Amino acid sequence: MGPSNQLSAEPSGRCLRAVRFFTGDMRRCGQWVKRQVLIIQLLDGVLRGTAQVMFVSNPVSGLLILTGLFLQNPWWALNSLLGAFVSTVSALLLRLNRSDAIFAGLHGYNGTLVGMLMAAFSSKGNWYWWLLFPNVFMSMLCPVVSSALSSIMSKWDLPVFTLPFNILTCLHIAATGTAHPYFPEYICTITTLFAFFFVLFFVFLQLFLSVPVGVGQVFGCDSPWTACLVLLALLLCSPAICLHALLGSLKFGAGLALAAPHEDVYSGLWGYNSALSCIAIGGVFYGLTWQTHILSLICALFCAYLALPACTWPFCLFLFCFLFCFFQFQQHVPE
Template identity: 35%
Template sequence: MEVLRGVAQVDFMPSAVCGMFFVAALFAGGRQYDVYGLLGSAVGTGVAYGLRLARDAVAAGLHGYNGCLVALSCVVFLRSGHPATVAVAVLGAAVSVVVTAGLGAVLDTWKLPPLTAPFCLVATATTVAAPGFRRLWRDAGTPAALPGPATGPTGLTWEQLWHGFFANVGQIFFLPQWYAGLLFLAGIFVASRLAGLLAGAGSATGLATAWALGAPAEAVGQGLLGYSGVLVAMALCGVFVAPGGWSAAYAVLGAAGATVLTPALAAVAVPFGGHAFTWPFVLTTMLFLVAVPAIPRLRRI
């Protein structure tokens, strides 16, 4: 159960049933995603138990979700079929537990959660180092990489619009398939109707923001700009901030900001894959959470 909750906690859901939906979505995207995602969550959970970290946090999956994402990033950016990649996925998932504990201790001063920052740090370090190892690096571009300067048509077709809505949810796990995103969104709704509505609002905000600013239609349709907005919207209304009309508006504003930030961070990451990971979500959410005590209409949970 803890392993399934670890997968579900990528989207803040401490639900094993939600985790089952997520595992089905990973399998729909490709068997290797399913295997690596479960492996990463299992390793993170096992290491956390071995280090005797708080059992309630481990049982809730809070030490499995970063490991899950680290392992999935290995599928996308490294040679997923090579034993060396499996070893790196296991090592990275284990290291993410230590990074989570360390960041949690540091960020507790400001009452901030580590979010997916441990995943971002480990995955960034791995992809930067990978070109130096022949058994790990693959030269071909990946479908999760955001293009550089905006090129190509910006007008969205109806198909790209609704594909992008679901792909925004799937791209949190590096999956651009709309049907995988649909399964992820269904899992969120099963765990929490409010979280499902906020995930949908974050995705719609990401789509609207990217389109309004003239992002390439292909990138928008693949969910490459709106995925962080999905996480930000959930985080700022219901997860870390008390739900309500003002926090919902705050969440939408944060989702738009994360969408704008995504291409900037992706451009910085071009030398090692061109992916912003979930840095836009992490940075935006932390800044917005720091501001909450100064805003009388909002209240931290």
């Protein structure tokens, strides 16, 4: 190889190494973070916790998702960041760091969703600072509820998913209601909670946008720009997860088949549970084969038809049933 070829190969080699460093789960970055001071480790854990909502453990992905949340609503993003930080610190104080679970973000994603949705559901609007107190309290309880559920689910080798978020958020909404003097909630109809503010002229364009927006609705965001940043974050960590998120969000047809209001379908509310289910089966818990790919699509379809009103209850309930049946099947198959 001549000198000119060597010179041209060096920049491309450095670029390739840089791309490899920032993609995947950034293991080399995680090893470097372990040698740093606690505040750096917490920052990495919070960013990974934000990304773990979508089953990825990459701090750059978490940063991209946070950027998207700030584009949607800075107040919601601030509450989600606070929730992730408080739940991570709470898990650290409770010494729940089994197998480095805290700094992998596994105790931060429920806090992220709790903070985000508490701000989205509040009828006091943006920058109502008193909301930070229940946010901190509920986020502190996330690792406690997660640890309690994990001790039960471990008997069947099942993860807790976002069940702590569902339980704590619904408890908060049930305790405050719409008439609370300090923390009133919106009337919990999906159309009121998530109004799609991009008024489009053609139905096919609305349906097209509902696919990426359905992925963004995992964080309660209906902005296409936020959804694109979330998808970019997934692509950065795992192209397979990004693909399954889009395929799962395509199940808006279930909403049309069940005669759901078109505004709900266009705003992605019939896609986010299916997207999570498709990611879990096709990109996380099983190796990527054509069989698991088909299973992930079937799982997403059934999850779309389990039309529960709020949070990620359909995703949790159907995945528990699916993984429990698979666990029972493995128990009865002779080796």
